[in-house]
Every structure is written in structure tokens, then in C-alpha cells.
Amino acid sequence: MKMMKALVKSKAEEGLWMEERPMPQIGPDDVLIKINKTGICGTDVHIWNWDEWSRKTVPVGLITGHEFAGEIVELGRNVDDLIIGQRCSGEGHLIGKHSRQSRSGKFHLDPETKGIGVNVNGAFAEYLALPAFNVVPLPDAIPDEIGAILDPLGNAVHTALSFDLIGEDVLITGAGPIGIMAAAVAKHAGARHVVITDVNQARLDLAAQVTDVTPVNVTTTDLGEVSKSLGLKQGFDVGMEMSGNAAGFDQMVEAMVMGGRVAMLGIPPGKTLVDWSRIVFKALTIKGVYGREIFETWYKMIAMLEDGLDISRVITHRLPVDDFEQGFATMKSGTSGKIVLDWT
Numbered sequence: 001m002k003m004m005k006a007l008v009k010s011k012a013e014e015g016l017w018m019e020e021r022p023m024p025q026i027g028p029d030d031v032l033i034k035i036n037k038t039g040i041c042g043t044d045v046h047i048w049n050w051d052e053w054s055r056k057t058v059p060v061g062l063i064t065g066h067e068f069a070g071e072i073v074e075l076g077r078n079v080d081d082l083i084i085g086q087r088c089s090g091e092g093h094l095i096g097k098h099s100r101q102s103r104s105g106k107f108h109l110d111p112e113t114k115g116i117g118v119n120v121n122g123a124f125a126e127y128l129a130l131p132a133f134n135v136v137p138l139p140d141a142i143p144d145e146i147g148a149i150l151d152p153l154g155n156a157v158h159t160a161l162s163f164d165l166i167g168e169d170v171l172i173t174g175a176g177p178i179g180i181m182a183a184a185v186a187k188h189a190g191a192r193h194v195v196i197t198d199v200n201q202a203r204l205d206l207a208a209q210v211t212d213v214t215p216v217n218v219t220t221t222d223l224g225e226v227s228k229s230l231g232l233k234q235g236f237d238v239g240m241e242m243s244g245n246a247a248g249f250d251q252m253v254e255a256m257v258m259g260g261r262v263a264m265l266g267i268p269p270g271k272t273l274v275d276w277s278r279i280v281f282k283a284l285t286i287k288g289v290y291g292r293e294i295f296e297t298w299y300k301m302i303a304m305l306e307d308g309l310d311i312s313r314v315i316t317h318r319l320p321v322d323d324f325e326q327g328f329a330t331m332k333s334g335t336s337g338k339i340v341l342d343w344t
């Protein structure tokens, strides 16, 4: 049996372990992808930490990871629209084909979805078996390290394009990698002012390096004052909640215009206190955002990248995969942007 290196949740305790695992076998509708680069996601850190969510969700023995770029090295016998050697990334949500949502083409709303690196074996390995349906070929203009972060860029694009942005004033709460990429997308898509908040100055400094935003540290600066100084008459037209923090959302509600629209990607750790009466009296629209639209988000983000959207500076660390422990420690420090691991 041919073996490969893989980063595995092999014990029900904190950590991930590099192990030898059998190469995955592909089915007739799958392809085998040789992994070149992978991104570390906040989800992977949850799995590393073995928190309550991951204990309930992740089977022990799972190969982790869902952000990847690589190249196709084997085709299942039914696959006739891809070629060996094709560079690719891919959608890590494996959808079912039975639900009403799937059958009407809204694949991203399928309730039977399983995630690679969360429910089934993932991409932190030398090889990944993936349904050909999930493969997204990479144009030459998109290098592997950007290919490896299309999954979180897709979260940013899905959220940012939820509402019309042209000429709008946008507030993003949370300058994590996804918030920062969403700010770049909002500017690219024609927003007027984009303000991004955080409580972590390092993250705000990074945001300002990546794109043309107004960073606001809410521990020292009043958001209302910033809004006034930019000449906003009532507040922000479009909000993107990307902190997963109840205080962040509360500040967003306060800072929005009457009739404003809010897209929520951030995942609060549990039930949180929300002042619903203010949301009602402001007549706000709130949209929950999960994953990426399959595959509309992928088409849009690749088109924007080919058309000058530059998010490369959000990658702050590039490491050989054998230094994964350092990568996870850096992620946990909260000062990094995206961290990309090299498997070649």
C-alpha cells in the first residue's frame, strides 16, 4: 500500500500529529489531487484546541484541512472534463444531491453537506481525493498560495457581494483575515468608504497594508466620531459582521443607517444577547452567510483576481509543512494574517 504524509487529529486531546497514512483511493467520479499549498483556517485551530464544537463534530483519526491548491494526478473513470496536470483548488463542502435546495441548484444551502477536513478526510496531506464536481481549475495568473486561500476569500466574497456596494459606505466588524479580504473586495466592487474595526491593533495595521480602508480600534476610538469625520450623514449603508463577537455586532447595529443591510459571517461562540428592538426600529435587514455560493462565488472571485483584486499581502507567513506547529502557534497568537504551508 502506498503511503503519504498527513496532518491527523489522531488523539482526543489538544494538537495535531503528522503521520503516515494510506494514499486515498478515488471513486469513478473523483480525482486525486497532489497538494502543493494549504492555508491554516480558524476552524483548524478549533480542531487543534479540541474545543466543545470539535469534540462534537470531528471524528478522531480524521485528516484535517480544507484550504488547498494542488494539481490533478489521477482521474476517475467517469471524469472527462478535467486533465492530469491541471492546477486546481476546490470547494471543500461535499454536497448531497437529494435535498430540495440541491435539486433547485442552490448547492450551498444543502443541509446534507459534509466538509473535508471537518467531517471527512481533508487536504492537510500529500494527496486528496475529491469529487471532480468540486474541483475549481486555477488560471495561470493565480499562484498556488492564492489558490490555497480561495476558500476564505470565498467567504469574504460571498458576504461582501450579498448586497449592492456601489457608492455605499461599508462597515466591517473584525479585521481577521476574512474581514480584511472582505474590505479589499468591497473597495474593488465600488464601495465609497470602507471602515474596519477590531480590538487588536496588529490586525488593523495589517488591514491598512492590504487595502484602502479606514481601520478603527474600538478600544480607543469612537466609531460614531469616525463616521462623522468621513462625512457620513446617518451611518453605514452596508455592514459585514466578521468578528463573531457580540460587542462587535452591537456596535454595528448602532452604526447603521435606517434600512441598512447587514451580512453576518462571524460565528458567535454560543447564544448572545441581541437588542432586537433597535434592529426592528432601524428596519435592518440581516442575512446569515455560510460558506460560498457553489459555484457562483468561485467564478466571481477568480474574475476579480484576474481583474486586479490583490489580497496577497494578507498572507503574512509561508512555512514548510514540517513547521506546522510553529504555524499553529502563530495563528493562536492572533497577530498573523493567513498562514500558508508548503507541501512540496
Ligand SMILES: NC(=O)c1ccc[n+]([C@@H]2O[C@H](COP(=O)([O-])OP(=O)(O)OC[C@H]3O[C@@H](n4cnc5c(N)ncnc54)[C@H](O)[C@@H]3O)[C@@H](O)[C@H]2O)c1
Pocket (backbone or CB within 6 Å): 041, 042, 155, 173, 174, 175, 176, 177, 178, 179, 197, 198, 199, 200, 203, 218, 242, 243, 244, 245, 247, 248, 264, 265, 266, 267, 268, 289, 290, 291
Ligand atoms: N459562516 C461561515 O461560513 C464562516 C466561514 C469561515 C469563518 N467564519 C467566521 O467568520 C469570522 C471571521 O473569520 P476569521 O478567520 O477572519 O476570524 P478571526 O478570529 O481571525 O478574526 C476575528 C477578528 O475579530 C476581532 N474582534 C474581536 N472582538 C471584536 C469587536 N468587539 N469588534 C471588532 N472586532 C473584534 C478579533 O480581534 C479578530 O481579529 C469568525 O467568526 C469565523 O468563525 C464563518
Ligand SMILES: [Zn+2]
Pocket (backbone or CB within 6 Å): 041, 042, 043, 066, 067, 151, 152
Ligand atoms: Zn477555512
